[in-house]
Structures are given as C-alpha cells and as structure tokens.
Amino acid sequence: MSIRRVDLANAKHMPWKNGAGSTAELAIAPPGASLDDFAWRISSAKVAGHGSFSSFSGLDRSLAILSGAGLRLHSEASAPLELTTDSQPWAFQGETTVYAELIDGEVTDFNLISRRADWTHDLQSLNISTSHRLAAAEQTTVLMIYCHAGGPLTCQFKGEQQLLSAGQGLLLDEADAKHAITLSTQIPSKVYLAHLQQRASH
Template identity: 35%
Template sequence: MNTIPAWQYIALANTQPSPWKNGGGTTRELLTWPDPQDWTLRLSVAQVEADGPFSRFEGITRWFAVLSGAGVRLHMGASGHTHSLTASSDPLEFDGAQALDCRLINGPTQDFNLMARSTRHPHSRMQRVAGHMYWHLETPTLLAVWANSAPALVEWSGHAGLAIAPGTLAWATLAQANLRTRLTVQGADALFMEIGL
C-alpha cells in the first residue's frame, strides 16, 4: 500500500524579494530545507534585470530554468562553454562553485533555481513538464512541483489529483515507496524536482 505524502504549498506572491548585492536582480526563496539558516536544499525564483556574474556556491550543485522572458546566455568560465537558454529549454545542471557570467538575450527574465548540497543530496534532478509525464520514485526523497504560467495536476499512484495553481510550489517528503509508487504530473508549463534525502 502506498502512503500519500502530505503536500505543502508556497505561492510566489507570498514571498519577499531579496535584492542581489550587485544590483542585477532579486531572489524570492520558496523553500530552504531543512533550516533557513543552514540549508542543504534551496528552491527559489530569480528576477534577472541586468547582465552580470552569478554568485558562487562551493559544494552546491545547481539547476537553472528560464520561466519567462526572451532567455539568457550563460558562459561557463571553467569550460568556456556558453549555453543559450529560453523558457522552452531543458533545465541546466552545473557546479555552483564555478565562475558563471549571465547575459540577457533581450530584456529581463524570471528564472527558477534549485540548489542542492552535493554531498547531502547526490541523487537529484529537475525536469520541465509540458504535457503528461510520470516517474517511478525512489526513497527517501523530497518531491517538488512548480506550476508556472498554467495550473498543474499531480496524481499519486492512482489517487485523486492534487491541483497546483500557477505561480505556486508544492512539495512533500517521501519516506517509503515500492515498485508501484508512481507520480504523474500534468501541466502545460511546470517543473518537476526529485531530491534524494
């Protein structure tokens, strides 16, 4: 028998923006886990207003996804690679310790950031959902679904659907699962995250 996890919600509109030190944007934290002052996992939405470098985070793996705007070009200092990302691109995973420079393609963007301490959460992922997708889950894990510009629906191993309003993050921890534990996400514009605990 599968236990339905207790989902929690946080709407972006109910968070406060924190200005960046370089003045190039703001960040709204949605979830800092397990403790806001000593987190190993952080989910946030950034408003990028100007070109400039990203802050470095030693020991952190990052995922970055454009939510709205024309997009960005991220130049990786260590490898020399440049990634052009738009609101339809797959999330980019990278080492948070490396030097990274952001260039706006045509005006400000809104972007989703997942940060996970590499030694604490080595098995993590972020995927974009545009339609209908499902996953067989491993445990223990923290699950999160971000509904961006359209509602999203989460179904848990055949149980009744969980509706998520646009601009809202739903998250839950899962302590146990079996081979029949399946999570389904439906949505025109959503992100799915699974973070191993």
C-alpha cells in the same frame, strides 16, 4: 514533511546587493535555514542586468528560464550556452565561474541548489497538454511539482488530488513520492519537476 504547498505569491523576496535583480525563495531545508547552512533551496529570480553568478562552493545548481528572451552563459566548464524558455534546465557546480548576459531584456529564472556532500538533485521541465503520469520515484527523498504556466494542474495520487494554479507547487516527502502521480490539465501547462535525494550517511 508529508505534503507541503509552495506559492510564489507568498514567497520571501530578497533584493540582490548589486541591484541587478531579486530572488523569491519558494522553499528551503531545513525550514528557516540561512544561505550559509541550508541543505537545499528552491527559488525564482528576476535578472535585470548582465553579471557574474555568485559562487556557491560545495553546492550543485540547476537553472531554468521561466520568462524573457533568456541568458547567454559563459563559463569555464563549457562553451557559451544560450538558455531560453525552451531549454531543459542547466546543471552546473556552484563554484563554477559563470558570467550571464541578457539576450534581450529582463528574465525570470528558476533555481534549485543543493549541498553536494549530503544531497543530489535533478530538475526537468515538462509541457503537459492533457495528462502525464509520473512513475513511482523509489530513490527520491523530496519531490517538487511546480506549475509555472497554464493550469490549473490536477495532481492525483493515493486516491486524493491537489490543484495547482500557475506559480504554485507541491513538495512531497519520500513516502508520497513512492506513489505514481497523474498530472492533468485542460489548458497546456509548463511544469517543473525536482527530484532531491539525500545521500546515505557514512
């Protein structure tokens, strides 16, 4: 895979069947996979109404709020949770029954989902005011760096640099993720990092 760029402006948009929102697919593996057979998927969704999450049995999910007042989440797994733009992403199992209420109007969220039998993942948000150094990720198969707001964000590693504007990201393979990366910006930026690790085959 080496280095692959993703761009929200070029993402495939899919309206929900219930009319309560739409999803923009930023990346999916393997490329061209369907919702029934993907290994992992990164997307952003506009949520316009209250409703229950779709069930994804056997998959793990992480959810973050990009814009809007946020979601009030009711699940069987935990006490009610308010997820806002200030929250770290919420990780949960795809088969968990979750009902989401809009706190105050439409929100845009960010989703990472992976097949539990084959992959593990971790999604986190960072607020970068000047620069931030990412240590070499020895146990990462795929690393995603996504600039949500601010920027342009300079990603420097292996003696080269990539520039990301808001709504753009990089997918790095295992070889590139093993190098330290410096993220720098002149405008405070909100960045999402996803580490995906493929489980060893049995």
